[in-house]
Every structure is written in C-alpha cells, then in structure tokens.
Amino acid sequence: xxxxxxxxxxxxxxxxxxxxxxxxMTGLSGCASLESLVAGPTLTPVPPGGDPVNPPRELPDFTxxxxxxxxxxxxxxxxxxxxxxxxYTHCPDVCPLTLAEMRQAAALLxxxxxxxxxxxxxxxxARDTPERLRQFxxxxxxxxxxxxxxxxxxxxxxxxxxxxYYELEDVPETQAEYLVAxxxxxxxxxxxxxxxxxxxxxxxxxxIAETIEALLESSSNTG
Numbered sequence: 001x002x003x004x005x006x007x008x009x010x011x012x013x014x015x016x017x018x019x020x021x022x023x024x025m026t027g028l029s030g031c032a033s034l035e036s037l038v039a040g041p042t043l044t045p046v047p048p049g050g051d052p053v054n055p056p057r058e059l060p061d062f063t064x065x066x067x068x069x070x071x072x073x074x075x076x077x078x079x080x081x082x083x084x085x086x087x088y089t090h091c092p093d094v095c096p097l098t099l100a101e102m103r104q105a106a107a108l109l110x111x112x113x114x115x116x117x118x119x120x121x122x123x124x125x126a127r128d129t130p131e132r133l134r135q136f137x138x139x140x141x142x143x144x145x146x147x148x149x150x151x152x153x154x155x156x157x158x159x160x161x162x163x164x165y166y167e168l169e170d171v172p173e174t175q176a177e178y179l180v181a182x183x184x185x186x187x188x189x190x191x192x193x194x195x196x197x198x199x200x201x202x203x204x205x206x207x208i209a210e211t212i213e214a215l216l217e218s219s220s221n222t223g
Contacts, residue, residue, distance in 0.1 A: 088124035
C-alpha cells in the first residue's frame with residue numbers, strides 16, 4: 001500500500017469538537033474531507049479539478065477479477081480511454097457520490113460515452129465479491145466496469161500503478177464491521193494505457209466529460 005500524492009481519504013474517523021467546528025467553518029462535509037484536516041500542513045481543501053500528468057505515464061499491466069468472474073487486465077481495456085476510481089461498495093459517502101458523478105460524466109458524453117470506459121476498482125475484495133459488484137454497480141449505470149480481488153498482491157499491483165493509498169480501519173462502537181480509508185481521486189487513462197490526468201474529489205462531471213472528449217478528439221486526429 002502506498003500513499004497517494006493527494007492522500008485524500010474516504011473513511012469515518014473519530015473527530016474532535018474542534019475538527020467538527022472546522023468542518024462547519026469551511027463548508028466541508030463527509031469523512032473524505034476530514035483527511036484534508038489531518039494529513040496536510042494546511043486546512044485549505046484541494047480544489048476540484050484536473051491535474052495533468054505530463055508527459056503521460058505508462059502504467060504497468062495488472063490483472064483483477066471482473067464482475068462476471070473472469071480475469072480482466074488493464075491491457076484488455078486498451079483502445080479506449082478509461083476513467084478509474086478506487087473505492088469499495090460499503091463506503092458510506094464518497095464512493096457512491098463519485099460513482100454518481102462518473103455516471104453524470106458518461107451521460108454528458110452522450111453518444112460518445114461508448115468510446116470511453118468507466119472502471120471501479122474495489123479495495124475491499126473480502127466483501128466486494130464479483131456477485132456484490134454485479135448487484136451494486138448497475139445503480140450507477142450499466143457502463144461502469146467492476147474489478148476486484150481477494151489477492152493482496154494483485155490488488156497492490158493495481159494500487160501501486162496509480163499510487164493509490166488504502167487502509168482498513170476498525171470503527172469501534174459502531175455498526176460498521178470496518179471502513180477503508182482510501183484515495184478519492186479519479187484517474188484518466190488513455191487508449192494506450194498511459195495515465196494522463198488525475199481528477200480531485202468533487203471535480204465537476206462536466207469538466208471530466210470535457211477532458212475525456214478532448215482526449216477522444218486528440219486520439220482521432222492522430223489515429
């Protein structure tokens with residue numbers, strides 16, 4: 001497991017009254033925002049938007065299990081841009097919101113949505129079985145591809161490729177079995193398997209859609 005350069009987490013952490021007041025003062029909500037209070041030297045949250053990877057970074061191949069139970073590799077997705085998000089289905093807030101925004105981005109692409117791919121990678125393979133993914137993901141659109149694994153080495157190859165952080169956290173005195181702190185960015189990979197853009201949490205779907213469309217146009221002009 002490696003810490004992301006953005007290190008924004010999605011997990012319910014114990015908070016003090018002081019931290020709660022900071023949340024109210026800054027207009028932040030949800031457990032992902034708590035990370036911005038405890039992980040960095042400043043209380044200013046990372047503004048939503050895209051951070052270009054220049055030059056694009058070629059990603060090492062990795063293989064996980066698709067929602068249909070078959071092996072699925074990064075290389076299998078070659079040929080189309082793919083928007084990746086790492087999370088888990090029991091996430092109480094950030095993951096469902098981000099998946100809903102991915103669905104909005106796909107809708108904004110309209111007819112061109114089929115030219116891109118939207119991928120959800122679970123960092124909680126113990127609970128996120130292929131069957132669980134098949135039940136959970138359709139509520140965010142049929143276009144989202146699910147990937148999971150119970151093999152820590154396989155998962156770490158995927159998370160390390162994107163520099164994604166994740167860690168299981170016990171939450172005593174709650175009904176939750178455990179939560180998972182994790183990077184909440186989304187990652188845009190071009191059709192050649194290169195990381196081209198990192199989107200911060202809560203980046204507007206319209207901006208994500210525009211970036212994907214620009215990548216599609218660039219690919220068609222050079223193809």
